Amino acid sequence: MGVRGVRADVPVVETSGHGELPVGALGYLQRTIVALLRPAPEPVLGVRIRLTRLPDPAVTHPMVAQANVDLGGRLLRVQVTAGTAAEAADLLAARLRRRLEQAHTDRYRHSRGEGRDAPGTQQGPGARVSRRKSYRLATCSVDEALAEMEGCDYDFHLFTEAGSGQDSVLYRDVAGPRLAQLHPQPDQVAPHTATVSISGHPAPPLTTEQAIDRLGLSGLPFLFYRDEDSHRGHLLYRRYDGRYGVIAPAG
Incomplete structure (x- = not known):
């Protein structure tokens, strides 16, 4: 994924936690996601991060981490489940990284006129x-x-x-x-x-x-x-x- 320089002003619009979370879990999640987004190839206009611990003891992966990112007007949403809060944060970052790479590839192809929809597909x-x-x-x-x-x-x-x-x-x-x-x-x-x-x-x-x-x-x-x-x-x-x-x- 191309990099246009580090941006220190990634806005975290909302960071929320639900359920019984380990001390420092939200802070680690936020730092992990913000560090990933700083070198994003397009402006990050907003971020919403959420970490939830499900109360059911029978659930093997009770930690649910979500991120909603407004990347230059495109909305990227990722979600993972994991056994621990730290693992959830790392998995979420890995999945979001793939989405960012794909978004960059799509933007590049679009700028070159590749992969556009065929004429006549627009309706309504x-x-x-x-x-x-x-x-x-x-x-x-x-x-x-x-x-x-x-x-x-x-x-x-x-x-x-x-x-x-x-x-x-x-x-x-x-x-x-x-x-x-x-x-x-x-x-x-x-x-x-x-x-x-x-x-x-x-x-x-x-x-x-x-x-x-x-x-x-x-x-x-x-x-x-x-x-x-x-x-x-x-x-x-x-x-x-x-x-x-x-x-x-x-x-």
Whole structure:
């Protein structure tokens, strides 16, 4: 990742802790993240850091660390779980470093005119959807979907859950991985070893424009919804350029 010089003025907008945390844990987390961001290749406009210790003694990785970074107007969000606060801070820094490197690569490719969306892909008023992806969803278990999500460092993963046959999305929540389904069938979900919570709320039936309006009001990074035309699960997400992308099943 290219470096334009050290910036000592990285703003930490919010550093918060929840649960029983070791003495000095928040300070170490903040110093680790700020040190990583000082040589960032673009201005860091804001940072929100959070460290949570989950109260359930049965959870093997009770520490949850999150960082939300405004990098030159692009929002980067990373989250990790770990056994200790120090490990969580180190893992969060490593994951954020990869995101920064990817953001720098994307910016470089964009400046060279590479990787731009093909003409005609923008849809709706103001062309707010700038990228659409359509592919045949993999049919797999929650464990397999989680491995794919973690291996590729995704915030979410759209797939067909093997047991229920439902269009589903697995994503990172503050308490750990969470599964949302088109029509929730928790009792039909295939056996898995990962600790994953399952939402009981069905995906709302929406058009793309309605989904954009709802996502804009929520402030969340993505929205899983049932497309009114195809009746399949679609995923609307925020892009670094302020517009939106849509992931949809093919076939």
